[in-house]
Amino acid sequence: MPRPRPPWVLVPRWTGSVAVAATPHGRDPAARRGPLPYHGPPMTTTPLDVLRTSLRDLTCADPRLEHEGRILTLSGWVDRRRDLGQLIFLDLRDRYGITQVVVDATESPEAHAVASAVRSEYVLRVEGRVAARGEGTRNPKLATGDVELRAATITVLSSARTTPFVINDPDAEIDEAVRLTYRYLDLRRGPLQRRILARGRLVQAIREVHHAAGFVEVETPLLIKSTPEGARDFVVPSRLQPGSVYALPQSPQQLKQLLMVAGMDRYFQIARCFRDEDLRGDRQPEFTQLDLEMSFVAEPDVMGWVESMALAVTRGVAPERPIAQVPFPVLTYREAIDRFGSDKPDLRYGMELVDLGDAVAGAGFRVFDSVLEAGGRVMGITVAGQGGISRGQIDELTEMAKRFGAGGLIWLAPGADGSIRGSVVKALGEERATAIARAAGAGEGDLVLIVADRDIHAQEVLGRLRVEMAGRLGLADPNVLAYVWVHQFPMYQWDADARRWDATHNPFSGVMPDDLGLLETSSGDLAAADPGDPAGRARALQYDLALNGWELGGGSIRFHTRELLARSFALQGYSDESMVERFGGILEAFEYGAPPHGGIALGVDRWAALLTDQTNIREVMAFPKTSSGSDLMLAAPSPAEPGQLEELGLTRAPRPAEG
């Protein structure tokens, strides 16, 4: 039965608009001319009338005083029922909001009979008249709280068992295994629902900004050839070619570079990626990346685009959250390690590392001397106001430092009148110890933590302690978003077991022009690598974007000539044959005219988590897996059917323990 279209429509749903400010790029303004502020149309909003259906006129968030006296139909879930006998209140809920329904036995006995039998989470359709609430009965906590729907007819669209956990309490703490088993019910609850909606807006904003800037959205296949990006591949056996397998992509890396060879110029994709590694709070076996690649670009072009895009998206999705610094700070890898002990530093607080090499030199303390002689570093951080730390807490931190690979942890706590506590005060003497603490920037009442170790290791351990202490002291403002670029990574790191150079990030990354001559071995034979090779000093055209101490993603300007790419692969230990076997496609493609190109991949799950204040990406994924890779709702993975294996030409080898 068609109804007249109601006239009170067109309330915008989401009004997050994307206005992209031009941001300068790089420290050298000329080098940062960069690209392309977004001046496209405003972001889409959802007009209200599209939400009207034959089962409802409005959503449960809509009724207002202006509707008073109208006969309207709402549909939704029973959030709560308050039964006062002859009078029953039902809070009707959908994802937009809540409207109070009143059922009066004297007004509509049939509706009252239905309402008496209704329970939480029943799905109802209610027709009634919108009435203004009387003085003193309005509810300012509800957007619809000035009115209520006086039920004339209630239809039960669906009944509901008692749910395994409460839907209507956003603060209820529920075992995560139960939440995952009934994910569809968890998704019905406010907090998770809001996060999934926020993620949807994030992806929408990403798409709109890229389309408006001329990027082409291209889908790449999921059944591809295994590519060595470091992680284990998920493998899919082929029925048509028994014994052969596809791999699921760890990322669309080669495909997007081939799209550049194809002249696509600007590509992006919201790409599902797969890595068969152990799970963590920020790692799931399947995850989503914003993958993009651009042609005819140098490093500032890509960083510039990504920065303006990230700003636009952030302002569209989380407009209320302050961004720490714009343009984003740019650190070299070396700087990031030396100042923060991390290549993904959290810049929401200071507590920077200090080199104490000069201060401890000649102190006659064997640990320091031997480390310095061996070319290592003595580094420290000063934790303000923590001089009163207990012995037990120091032991705990020492344990942690050891777990992170340090030999030990030295501490100093200068007190009043030149006194000083600490683990090495006796060995150093009070005077020397005080001088070291002062060199670290510590004053009375502060705590200095010192690690002496091989270069990088000292910084890395302190970097972790810095994060740990900041966490304990609550130094990071949870509201602030601190984006930071880190670039000029080393091209390679030495793999002592395989005796070859390993790409630190991406095997396709190009090299900084100044370091082109370093793509060499000492022997001159690329196949005979040695840890002292010049290649170990080469820096890559590689850039990472970090946000609040999480790596959001990274990218690079790629080699686009066959010669240089092959040279880099050779340094990474590939023979000519294995190179052709694994990368033959892209090497050949580069013989047919490849434009200079580069790009980046950003973790959408991590981004969504950070923008919604979560520390775990499961909280922004609709259907995540447990830390052992199970889907508790669908009970996946499950044992293979014998017929399936047979068809694929596979047999299952029993584990030794199973006999």
Place this chain on the structure above:
RNA sequence: GGACCCGUGGUGUAGCGGCCCAACAUGCCAGCCUGUCACGCUGGAGAUCGCCGGUUCGAAUCCGGUCGGGUCCGCCA
């Protein structure tokens, strides 16, 4: 592969050798109630304490194993 934490009515917790065939809150069921909005009041049902084994006169409680969940290291961009 390793370390640590957790597992008690539907949910969240308490109990940590006998006082416990287990307590509290909430939820659930029933009755009463015409202005509630975390409605209220009265009554009731509901757990052999993840599972297996051991120690003990006696185990939710101690020990071993196992399964499941989480965090971290290794692994992973």
